[in-house]
Amino acid sequence: MADYFLERAKVAKVMIEDMFKVKPGETVAITGDTGSDRDFADALAAAAHAVGGLPLILWTPKASQDGQAGINEWPAKALTAALCKVDVWIELQSTIILYSHIWETAMAKNKKLRYLIIADSSIQSLMRTFVGFDISNLEQFLVKVKEMTMKSKVIKITSTNGTNVSYETDLNYAFDIDSGDYSKPKFGTAPGYVNIVPKTGTMKGTIVFDLLMNANVYGTSNHVEFIMKDGRINDVKGGGEAENFKRYLASFDDLNMYKISHNMFGFNPNVRNMCGEVVEDERIWGGVDFGFGHTSPMDMPPLGQVAKSHFDGVVSKVSIFLDDIQIVDDGNVCHPELKSLAYKLIGN
Numbered sequence: 001m002a003d004y005f006l007e008r009a010k011v012a013k014v015m016i017e018d019m020f021k022v023k024p025g026e027t028v029a030i031t032g033d034t035g036s037d038r039d040f041a042d043a044l045a046a047a048a049h050a051v052g053g054l055p056l057i058l059w060t061p062k063a064s065q066d067g068q069a070g071i072n073e074w075p076a077k078a079l080t081a082a083l084c085k086v087d088v089w090i091e092l093q094s095t096i097i098l099y100s101h102i103w104e105t106a107m108a109k110n111k112k113l114r115y116l117i118i119a120d121s122s123i124q125s126l127m128r129t130f131v132g133f134d135i136s137n138l139e140q141f142l143v144k145v146k147e148m149t150m151k152s153k154v155i156k157i158t159s160t161n162g163t164n165v166s167y168e169t170d171l172n173y174a175f176d177i178d179s180g181d182y183s184k185p186k187f188g189t190a191p192g193y194v195n196i197v198p199k200t201g202t203m204k205g206t207i208v209f210d211l212l213m214n215a216n217v218y219g220t221s222n223h224v225e226f227i228m229k230d231g232r233i234n235d236v237k238g239g240g241e242a243e244n245f246k247r248y249l250a251s252f253d254d255l256n257m258y259k260i261s262h263n264m265f266g267f268n269p270n271v272r273n274m275c276g277e278v279v280e281d282e283r284i285w286g287g288v289d290f291g292f293g294h295t296s297p298m299d300m301p302p303l304g305q306v307a308k309s310h311f312d313g314v315v316s317k318v319s320i321f322l323d324d325i326q327i328v329d330d331g332n333v334c335h336p337e338l339k340s341l342a343y344k345l346i347g348n
Helices: 002-019 038-050 067-073 076-083 101-109 123-130 135-150 240-250 336-346
Strands: 027-033 054-060 088-091 114-117 154-158 164-168 175-178 186-189 193-196 204-208 225-229 232-237 260-266 288-295 305-315 319-322 325-329
Touching: 002 038, 002 123, 027 038, 027 076, 038 054, 054 076, 067 101, 067 288, 067 305, 076 101, 101 114, 135 175, 135 193, 135 325, 135 336, 204 305, 232 240, 260 305
Parallel strands: 027 054, 027 088, 088 114, 114 186
Antiparallel strands: 154 164, 154 319, 164 204, 175 193, 193 260, 204 225, 225 232, 260 288, 288 305, 319 325
């Protein structure tokens, strides 16, 4: 138990001091719900107070659905008003506010906001994801991958699990990274990825998931694969769990829930194996995440892709091709210009 409290305090200190670089007088909002780790919220508040910040914990009942689908279960007006005025917002929600009208309004109106979502990640997962790597080295590597990605016209991703999917890029849409530097206004998620919003209507092929939100896939023999056509889920295959997921999708009665939202290349140097926690697993080194549903106007200007919710799935070990140039081979960085940068992070 003592180790747990020490790890919790260490993660909080790294986030507040090294990543957000909170200054005296800055307001740090920490939102969570009845399914979140209240002890960690208190640790973040204590870390903020220790550097002269002004912590504000906002705690709500756990909503039944994520994003806009859960909007009626939160005190939306009060949350929105508060989050439009803070300097930092760390979201610990077990059912996430992200992509709801609360989040969209705060991000649009609060131009100084530094936001980070970690959802209901365990302390052990946060230790692996946030602690123990050089932020500047990670940023150098991710920026290089991003630059190469932006020069490509078509991205192709394959895996020995049966994944074989491709899409076109659109320079009008988001290409971004998170290295762990949240010291300036931004939409932040856990460090260790390059994120791309595909060109609308271009994704095609097959995605076979090693982990999928709202589906019992990870660590089981269950099989769920998406058949992608024209940028949307055209079919879901894989037996009983696939049928369950079809019903989940249909329950939204929202065609945009079937559309691709974003694709992340995972490059967190500490995340080398999956653990079943989506925030960590999305960043597994040499893997990818696919997000579906709501996409913010920030990432897909000018209007975004409005949907009732958002979900993600992970393929843990992939090969990545930027046009005809391969940068990752079966989970290993293989491009000559990237290998030396990767060595600084993970060695051979």
